[in-house]
Amino acid sequence: xxxxxxxxxxxxxxxxxxxxxxxxxxxxxxxxxxxxxxxxxxxxxxxxxxxxxxxxxxxxxxxxxxxxxxxxxxxxxxxxxxxxxxxxxxxxxxxxxxxxxxxxxxxxxxxxxxxxxxxxxxxxxxxxxxxxxxxxxxxxxxxxxxxxxxxxxxxxxxxxxxxxxxxxxxxxxxxxxxxxxxxxxxxxxxxxxxxxxxxxxxxxxxxxxxxxxxxxxxxxxxxxxxxxxxxxxxxxxxxxxxxxxxxxxxxxxxxxxxxxxxxx
Amino acid sequence: xxxxxxxxxxxxxxxxxxxxxxxxxxxxxxxxxxxxxxxxxxxxxxxxxxxxxxxxxxxxxxxxxxxxxxxxxxxxxxxxxxxxxxxxxxxxxxxxxxxxxxxxxxxxxxxxxxxxxxxxxxxxxxxxxxxxxxxxxxxxxxxxxxxxxxxxxxxxxxxxxxxxxxxxxxxxxxxxxxxxxxxxxxxxxxxxxxxxxxxxxxxxxxxxxxxxxxxxxxxxxxxxxxxxxxxxxxxxxxxxxxxxxxxxxxxxxxxxxxxxxxxxxxxxxxxxxxxxxxxxxxxxxxxxxxxxxxxxxxxxxxxxxxxxxxxxxxxxxxxxxxxxxxxxxxxxxxxxxxx
Numbered sequence: 001x002x003x004x005x006x007x008x009x010x011x012x013x014x015x016x017x018x019x020x021x022x023x024x025x026x027x028x029x030x031x032x033x034x035x036x037x038x039x040x041x042x043x044x045x046x047x048x049x050x051x052x053x054x055x056x057x058x059x060x061x062x063x064x065x066x067x068x069x070x071x072x073x074x075x076x077x078x079x080x081x082x083x084x085x086x087x088x089x090x091x092x093x094x095x096x097x098x099x100x101x102x103x104x105x106x107x108x109x110x111x112x113x114x115x116x117x118x119x120x121x122x123x124x125x126x127x128x129x130x131x132x133x134x135x136x137x138x139x140x141x142x143x144x145x146x147x148x149x150x151x152x153x154x155x156x157x158x159x160x161x162x163x164x165x166x167x168x169x170x171x172x173x174x175x176x177x178x179x180x181x182x183x184x185x186x187x188x189x190x191x192x193x194x195x196x197x198x199x200x201x202x203x204x205x206x207x208x209x210x211x212x213x214x215x216x217x218x219x220x221x222x223x224x225x226x227x228x229x230x231x232x233x234x235x236x237x238x239x240x241x242x243x244x245x246x247x248x249x250x251x252x253x254x255x256x257x258x259x260x261x262x263x264x
Numbered sequence: 265x266x267x268x269x270x271x272x273x274x275x276x277x278x279x280x281x282x283x284x285x286x287x288x289x290x291x292x293x294x295x296x297x298x299x300x301x302x303x304x305x306x307x308x309x310x311x312x313x314x315x316x317x318x319x320x321x322x323x324x325x326x327x328x329x330x331x332x333x334x335x336x337x338x339x340x341x342x343x344x345x346x347x348x349x350x351x352x353x354x355x356x357x358x359x360x361x362x363x364x365x366x367x368x369x370x371x372x373x374x375x376x377x378x379x380x381x382x383x384x385x386x387x388x389x390x391x392x393x394x395x396x397x398x399x400x401x402x403x404x405x406x407x408x409x410x411x412x413x414x415x416x417x418x419x420x421x422x423x424x425x426x427x428x429x430x431x432x433x434x435x436x437x438x439x440x441x442x443x444x445x446x447x448x449x450x451x452x453x454x455x456x457x458x459x460x461x462x463x464x465x466x467x468x469x470x471x472x473x474x475x476x477x478x479x480x481x482x483x484x485x486x487x488x489x490x491x492x493x494x495x496x497x498x499x500x501x502x503x504x505x506x507x508x509x510x511x512x513x514x515x516x517x518x519x520x521x522x523x524x525x526x527x528x529x530x531x532x533x534x535x536x537x538x539x540x541x542x543x544x545x546x547x548x549x550x551x552x553x554x555x556x557x558x559x560x561x562x563x564x565x566x567x568x569x570x571x572x573x574x575x576x577x578x579x580x581x582x583x584x585x586x587x588x589x590x591x592x593x594x595x596x597x598x599x600x601x602x603x
Contacts, residue, residue: 164491164517171488196541203513203539204489205471261488 015082026079028055033072038065046073055079091222093231093241095248100143103243104150111256115247116153117146118170119179120161123193127183128159130216134179134239143238152243163197167204174261177211177246180229185218191227198228209264211249213242266303267597268296271566272403277393278566279312279406279421283428283446288571288601292427293407294330295569295601300403301333308337308396310382311407312389312420329379330407332372337396341365341381350376355399360388369395380407386420393421416450416563418536423564424450427601429571436580436588443568444592445544449537450565455558458507465509465533465560475500475530476507490514494521501526509533514557515541519550528554536561567597 011023020027030050036042043060050058055077062074098106107115119131133140135156137147146154155173157166170178180197182190194214201207207228214224215233224232231245250256258264271278280296282289293309300307309330332338332350339358340348342365351374358367360383367383369392383389393404406421416424428443455462460480464470473485473493485500487493490510497508498521508530510518519527527550534540536559542550570589572582582600589598 162517164513164515167513168489168491168493168517171491199538200491200513200515200541203541204491205512 013085014087016085017082018079026056028077028079030075030077031073032075033066033070035070037069038063038071042071043073046071046075050075050077053077054081090220091225093221093233093245095245097241097244099240100149103240103247104152107151107247110251111151111247113256113259114151114153115177115243115250116155116173116175116259117177117179117246118155118157118166118173118175119181120157120166121159121181121183122161122163122166122197124160124189125182125184125193126159127181130181130183131156131159131179134181134215134233134242139239141238143240145239146243149239149243163193163200166197167200167206170210171204171206171261174259175210176250176255176259177213179242180212180214182214182216182219185216190216190218194227194229202228206261209261211246211253213246215242266299266305267567267599268300268303268305268403272305275403275422275564275566276397277390277404277406277421279408279416279424281408281416281424281426283426283443284432287427287431288429288569288573289408289427290330291571292425292569292601293405295599296405296425297330297332297336300336306335306337306400306402307332308393308399308401308404309378309380309407310339310389310392310396310404311380312382312386329377331376332378333375334372336372337399337401338370338372338378338380339367339382339392339396340370340378341367344379344381345370348376348378350374350378352378356395358392358395360392367392369399371399382406386417389420416538418561418563423566426450426565426568427571428568430574430578430580430585431571431576434578436585439580439585440588440592441544443589445547447565447568447593447596449540449547450563452537452557452559452562454562455533455560457558461507461509461533462560470509471511473497473511474509475502475505476509477502477504478506490518492517494519498522498526501530505530507531507533510539511535512539513541514539516546519555524553531556531558533557534559537563565596567599568593569599569601571601573602 008023017024017026018028034045036045043063046060047058058075058077060073060075064072066072119135121127121131134145135147135154136145139145146152155169157169166178180194182193184190201212212229213231214229217235219232220234221232233242255264280289280293297307345368350372352370353373354368354370356369358369360367383392389406396404430439432439432442458480461476464482473487473490474482476482487496490512494517510532514534534557570586572585573579586598586600
């Protein structure tokens with residue numbers, strides 16, 4: 001017998017499950033709507049549905065009628081499934097991340113010229129928050145934007161920029177990299193816009209002559225690569241992450257002496 | 265005669281191209297493989313994979329997982345070889361590499377699921393197909409990996425199989441019309457009027473916007489892109505201009521400011537149909553105004569596969585969708601993959 005008489009207090013990373021009040025209780029809060037009329041049958045329906053999802057002890061803690069024939073629920077349940085955290089591999093943007101000042105110095109030493117980037121929130125998306133966070137001087141959350149970086153020439157074209165205009169600008173200023181921002185994701189509109197962008201870049205014969213990156217709250221590096229981008233930047237990534245990647249990629253591709261797109 | 269037998273006599277390589285994400289491309293691929301098994305056609309299967317979707321080694325959900333019968337050939341990157349559920353015999357280690365190891369050409373010895381991956385570069389895909397033919401396959405299917413239409417590029421394969429489906433729209437009419445629009449674009453006529461112009465454009469991967477007069481005399485415009493440059497293009501159209509070559513993308517912004525008179529006078533020449541980004545509605549409007557486009561190389565559509573189910577939770581009556589499709593697309597076989 002083991003001398004240890006206390007309950008498990010250390011999570012087993014090969015079998016993780018949600019934490020509610022105590023370790024491994026598996027408690028999950030869910031909110032959803034069912035197309036059924038409000039009433040006790042509706043509550044039972046939600047319970048059975050959550051049970052079918054694989055949760056035990058479903059508890060409907062709140063429900064109300066959204067509109068006739070539709071009921072909204074908040075349900076708690078205990079999840080039974082576990083995940084082996086140690087086996088997870090997430091594709092990440094490669095290279096070392098440097099801060100703003102280091103980036104400037106690194107470009108000066110290793111690239112020997114200014115790096116030009118063009119960014120915009122494209123197509124239907126009217127939100128500038130993402131592209132501003134990366135490019136605008138004041139940056140985001142204490143991380144200054146590319147406008148404050150040494151040896152970086154950024155162009156912020158704002159929001160609702162047609163893909164065509166962004167590409168034309170990139171060609172005009174001989175951009176090393178294009179930054180595409182997408183904030184709105186309803187009905188997968190960001191996927192449609194990002195796909196349109198990459199297809200146009202491809203059709204313009206620009207795909208291997210520019211570093212194509214995208215960013216936004218629902219964007220991961222993995223998604224970006226699947227869509228045909230070079231890199232993707234999600235939540236928690238700032239200007240220094242983006243520039244660290246771009247400048248190292250410029251060197252990797254040997255573009256130090258190729259500021260003009262036509263030469264690449 | 266079976267569909268696959270028929271296709272394998274007409275074409276050597278077929279790319280599978282999806283109209284949209286989740287249009288049922290993998291379902292279509294699996295359907296075709298199953299048909300090939302029934303008809304005794306020996307298949308080679310590869311893909312135009314990029315790094316992205318082949319990196320998720322944990323769940324394998326993102327990757328096209330296909331069931332292959334004994335005798336088929338398949339390309340597998342070395343790191344995925346171990347994970348294959350089918351029994352694979354390595355025939356050759358190729359010099360092509362992917363993010364997850366060098367590519368192996370394998371023969372399926374024991375039927376089962378395989379995760380297919382292929383070279384990233386179109387030219388390498390072409391060479392790889394040749395390698396597979398050396399081992400005696402009848403037909404090579406190239407999975408378009410990502411659901412992007414640029415993989416339809418005629419440089420890659422002899423013809424394509426277009427995967428369309430309910431996912432395009434909640435309106436059956438729209439699904440049919442969007443598909444017909446793409447088919448119309450892909451089958452645009454090839455430019456044959458003037459061999460001198462064709463030769464001029466074919467050499468050295470010519471990449472400049474150029475206007476040609478009636479005799480085929482070229483004038484290269486000083487434009488870096490046609491995008492947003494319709495005003496400049498309009499100015500370049502002279503009395504005797506007959507053709508305009510646009511090397512890049514063809515969008516509304518390339519034609520917006522071209523006068524009606526000029527638009528009707530000239531013919532546009534594009535590299536291939538994947539360069540066109542004009543919506544169905546605008547296309548109809550521009551055609552009425554007199555827009556004429558030819559391409560250096562068009563795309564042959566061998567068959568269209570239709571998936572009446574959308575992963576977004578709705579579906580259409582399969583018979584109705586197929587019959588409406590067939591009504592519009594009379595020359596191409598239309599197949600329901602869920603049958």
